[in-house]
Amino acid sequence: MTALDPVILFFLFGLTAGLLRSELKLPAALYESLSVFLLLAIGLKGGQGLATQPLAPLIPQIGAVILLGAAQTLIGFVVLRSMGRFSRADAAATAAHYGSVSVATFAVAVAWLGARHIDFEPQMSILLAIMEILAILVGIVLARGVSRDTDWRALGHEAFLGKGVTLLLGGMAIGWAAGPEGLAPVKGLFFDLFKGVLALFLLEMGLIVSRQVGELKRRGIFLIAFGLGMPLLSALLGLGTGLLLDLSVGGLTLLATLAASASYIAVPAAMRIAVPEANPAISLAGALGVTFPFNILVGIPLYHGLAMQLAGTAP
């Protein structure tokens, strides 16, 4: 009944242009700038929300999503090893992608909820950062085992001081320190333009996703099945966790979306260095070529529907 969100239309446009082999190409610096903007904006929004409420309830929530992320990564690993017959390295790297989160998917869900005036807990951005950090650590441990000579300092640096996590946490710290009033002067840039910037970003995402098609064809049906099944399972785990944490319908939807989403920026980069024998094309084809479009086109409304039923507020 409701028309497609324009941000989704931008994604479909990019995808179509890419599949038709149009010469359309955004400058790399624009893509990077848009992603800096989105990470900061999400951090700022979360941070300013936190400024207006007590931080204590955060502690159990953080603990819960750490368990959630770890569980997802382990389940993914087992499925990929046993059913997909992936090598240990490939299974660990791919599982780490799915145990982590996609900021673009999160942003689309935030925009989707915003368009429907559905509130959610501000700490969702913190949980986003935590799941991103965690999955990198778990993925590396899965691939390597924990040996004596694990360089934990380098690992921690990789996980906590990567570009995405830095921008999210920094944005959150600023938002928290400034509060909603303090942020008013920069609202014109970071909040009012959020959806437009997200739309442009998704145009580029569509172009990038269109390049995964070749790899998907090569890998066949298992990767597609995993790319669809894993987010569904993860969303259910996310909804379960959210119910235990007593989240609102918006919070449930977002936690399900976070769980269902798969990283395609921070984790690939970290895995490429930490587990070099894993083939990055496989994980990316799954996370970007299947799971990302599934989540933004089908997943988010679905998870929201389930969240309403579980919260007993079905319309």
Added chain:
Amino acid sequence: MTALDPVILFFLFGLTAGLLRSELKLPAALYESLSVFLLLAIGLKGGQGLATQPLAPLIPQIGAVILLGAAQTLIGFVVLRSMGRFSRADAAATAAHYGSVSVATFAVAVAWLGARHIDFEPQMSILLAIMEILAILVGIVLARGVSRDTDWRALGHEAFLGKGVTLLLGGMAIGWAAGPEGLAPVKGLFFDLFKGVLALFLLEMGLIVSRQVGELKRRGIFLIAFGLGMPLLSALLGLGTGLLLDLSVGGLTLLATLAASASYIAVPAAMRIAVPEANPAISLAGALGVTFPFNILVGIPLYHGLAMQLAGTAP
């Protein structure tokens, strides 16, 4: 009486800085990003207009501008061959520039009409895309003749899937699918910032135009005369076509501007590949060094004045 539009002032600033050999230089990625923005925004605006009206009247209009563009290209070719003694390749390539359209000129005209609250038909952006596509095809045919081994597939790809046409058509499709309400969330970026972005873009255009002066000096008076005369003739053809199509005063002005404008992005790139023996410096010196400034400084108000007289609504 009315002050100069700020977008024009930005153009003059860029031009002056370039002529004075200032060290001012915008990053190439910024220029590219601004042009992506303008093409998308024009497409979106056109598309959302189309969403609110029947598409049937479009068909005769499309047919008419195809004839208009083809006529302009042929006239240009004949003039350049006979009066300018251009080689066949140079004449064809330059004529293709003038048979096509300049998105920047169109954007300035849209801003000019907007500042005066003059409405126009939303399908002008479609006509823009059509004229851009067409001139590439006609130009190539003029230069090559249609031989057996014309690679029509490559040609069509070049014409329909170039960056500019893709963005225009994609923006239009999104605008049409979302409609004015659907676009509301991205309005803050694509519509509210339109004039500011156009101003920055024209600053860079001024810098680029300033570099054409050397070539103009080398080529002498004929190129300047052609660069002034061709748009005037084309504008009259455009006005005539617009009257037949029963366009509003705003629509007449825009169609005259489209006809008068000469491409300096899509067509040069296409001609460079398809007609490599043509000297690109000549066409660019004419289109950018003479016709573009003439149109935005003098042409648009002039065409609007003529449009009002022809429509019998002179103030």
Added chain:
Amino acid sequence: MTALDPVILFFLFGLTAGLLRSELKLPAALYESLSVFLLLAIGLKGGQGLATQPLAPLIPQIGAVILLGAAQTLIGFVVLRSMGRFSRADAAATAAHYGSVSVATFAVAVAWLGARHIDFEPQMSILLAIMEILAILVGIVLARGVSRDTDWRALGHEAFLGKGVTLLLGGMAIGWAAGPEGLAPVKGLFFDLFKGVLALFLLEMGLIVSRQVGELKRRGIFLIAFGLGMPLLSALLGLGTGLLLDLSVGGLTLLATLAASASYIAVPAAMRIAVPEANPAISLAGALGVTFPFNILVGIPLYHGLAMQLAGTAP
């Protein structure tokens, strides 16, 4: 009592991320684009202010800041030569940095005053440009002496047609020609987004400042002392000059800030070419590593407090 401005928080975030060696890095094209934007916006604001008032009082003001800038550069030179035992080249280059101005510092001061609804004279942007031009000339003369073969044309080109000065003067000319009403269509970009853009810019500034720490450690205490003492002294000179010119409290604050600030873009580039034997790392470590943070964190409120006392309007 008042919370920190968000722009300052962005600076502190960048500084912290840099000191922690985060992988955060903004694309170079973004940094350049933001600085183009800020220079234009400051020019436009100043220019539109000038459009509404007579230009005659400007003449003594321009004369006064020329003397102010020259005095600062000379004092800096003498101090660096005698107390710092700098080589003639290093002393001249560093003094030129301090005799000039920092546009970022000026922008933070403008935002700071704006947030407190404190008015100031629009010609401050002109004085900014003048001080920037002058310090380059004085610095070169100090380092070289004025010999027969001084290439005054090249020098003038360097000083007047550098990127920063061109954008400031061009923006001012546009703002002046268009006036506040004329600028309305581009207000959405250049004025409404000003603080957000400044915040992003300061994030990058924080990252850049964090890299000066190594050099500061190497150079020891004198450079830090100079980097703190010189702006304080300059601010007093600026306040004195402002009182003679009968500026408002806002104008006094801005002139003190201008005097106190040290260039880190235009002057380093000019000195690198004109005085190559000077070590650029020293001047930058002082101007960026000490003086810039000092001015935006401590200096601006301090200078404003002094301005109020001197103007006899202490709250």
Added chain:
Amino acid sequence: MTLPTEKRTLLTIITEAIVEPTLLRDLDRLGVRGYTVSDARGRGSRGVRDAAWDEAANIRIEVICPRPLAEEVLRHLQARYYANYAMVTFLAEIEVLRPEKF
């Protein structure tokens, strides 16, 4: 122990950015196994190309291959591009480790 390197030819092509897609397709067709492209600007007999916008940008293509293939590519470039495009090419002798790769 010195490394068992083998000689190959490095062909470098500096030309207009606009021909990148066409030229790379040509390289594929001629049997080149790989190439590297970077952005550049410059000056030559066709004037200054300062990369301020796409029309005035250069690229720099490097191809490592056996000498005969390098010469074949050069011959193709000479026939198809030299007359009409800003283009400079040169050959250099280099050593590689995995000769089967190039």
Added chain:
Amino acid sequence: MTLPTEKRTLLTIITEAIVEPTLLRDLDRLGVRGYTVSDARGRGSRGVRDAAWDEAANIRIEVICPRPLAEEVLRHLQARYYANYAMVTFLAEIEVLRPEKF
């Protein structure tokens, strides 16, 4: 009067942008005195890398050094990177003016 140049080896490495920090750290450790990095894109046995985003971007690293050090670096790259990363390396003979610098 000809210039008193001396021979050195230029080692060029073309590889994935993602390994830049790790690889530069390795170079430092191996005793390299300097290097130059630029951005690139390309095609090779691991497919097209068109630099549309970080994952698909290449870099081009140049190191001027004595031949033995170049070979040591190459041996390290072969052991540590060849199997798992898109990477191409080659050596060329060059002449420099300040031999003590490299």
Added chain:
Amino acid sequence: MTLPTEKRTLLTIITEAIVEPTLLRDLDRLGVRGYTVSDARGRGSRGVRDAAWDEAANIRIEVICPRPLAEEVLRHLQARYYANYAMVTFLAEIEVLRPEKF
């Protein structure tokens, strides 16, 4: 049939981005017929230059010319830039097709 190539010298200069305009003017004055410039970053005796902003960016200039001219340019660079700027230069032997062009 082998191609009729001729030997020339390729002079590569890696230096601070800030000197680009001055240096290119010098090259013109010395009679160089063309050059190619690309952006770079790096490390050397003057520390890390990571191109995060203009002050810390490098460029890489290539000039194809006859050996004597290359040496003349080098001598000029040595006299005018070596002491005060981050700069590395090297010469390589290459082959070109159109000797009259360089």
